[in-house]
Amino acid sequence: MTGVLTDGPASTRSPARFVAFGGAAAVLLTVVMVGSLDLHRLTTTAVGLRRTISEYALGPYRWVFDTAVVLLAAGSLAILAVLVRKGITRWASGGSLAFIAWSVGLTLVVVFPKHDWSVGPSMSGSIHRVASLVAFISLPIAALLLARPWLRDAVWGAHARRTFRFGLLSALSFTPILYAVLVNVLVGTSWWRVLPLGYIERLLVLVEVVSVLVVAVWAIAAAQPSYRRSNTSR
Known part of the structure; x- marks a missing residue:
């Protein structure tokens, strides 16, 4: 149950490789754009990063x-498409469905x-909150499920183990928010007042975006022309 790498000559022009690089570039551009907003806020206001990214x-x-x-969502789907195309996963697998849920949640x-609390709560804001939770929860699940079948694979084991570790780290990064929600349920304190939500959210987003980039590196490796999917690939 593995793919193989061949040593024969092959063109370096691979459509799948182009898509994988494009997906990774979209994710990196997301980091640059949001990072520039944070830098602007840090240098022009006194609130720091206590407010959420949204x-x-x-x-x-x-x-x-x-x-x-949108770039993050689209880049993630492009990366997943390459993994499916190269037989690392299937569209109907749990890992793929969780990865799609991550992208849908972001959208x-x-x-x-x-x-907008200057106006008051809204249906849009409620949907936004649920979508955020779906995205944040889905990404760690996606990473863990995508990696698990390949952890001992001779070719993709190293990529799978890195993906698995970052999936665990993403899940761990989400626990402070779960703690805040639990405090809200048990004590009644608003969960966004239990911790510095803006900073915690940025840590979680950073870890999850890096997790997507780790998966992107796997997709780029799988898309190299010398890789040929075997008949027993997943």
């Missing part, structure tokens, strides 16, 4: 935020902005 969608830089998140975050 707060940018309520201001003049909404187009930057929306574009960045809904753009379509439905968060609550």
Whole structure:
């Protein structure tokens, strides 16, 4: 149950490799765009990064935020498409479905902005919150499920183990938010007041984006022309 690498000559022009690199580039551009917004906030305001990333969608830089998140969603789907094309996973697998849920959640975050508390709660904000949770929870699950069948594989074992570790790290990064929600249920304190939500969210997003990039490296490796999928590939 493995793919093989061949030593024979092959063209370096691989459509799948182009798609994999494009997906990785889209994810990296997301980091640059959101990072530039954070840098601007740090240098021009006194609030620091205590507010959530989604707060940018309520201001003049909404187009930057929306574009960045759409790029992340599209880049993630491109990376997944390469993994499916090369037999690393199947569209109907649990890992692929979780990866798709991550991208769909990100897209809904753009379509439905968060609550604007200067106006009051809204249906859009409620959908935004659920979509965010779906995305944050789905990515660790996707990484773990994509990696698990390949952990001992001779060719892809190293990529799978890195993906698996970052899946675990992503899940661990989500636990402070779960703790805040639990405090809200048991004590009644608003969960966003239990911890510095903006900083915790950025840590979680950073870990999850790096996890996507780790998967992207796997897709790029699988898309190299010398790789040939065997008949027993997953």
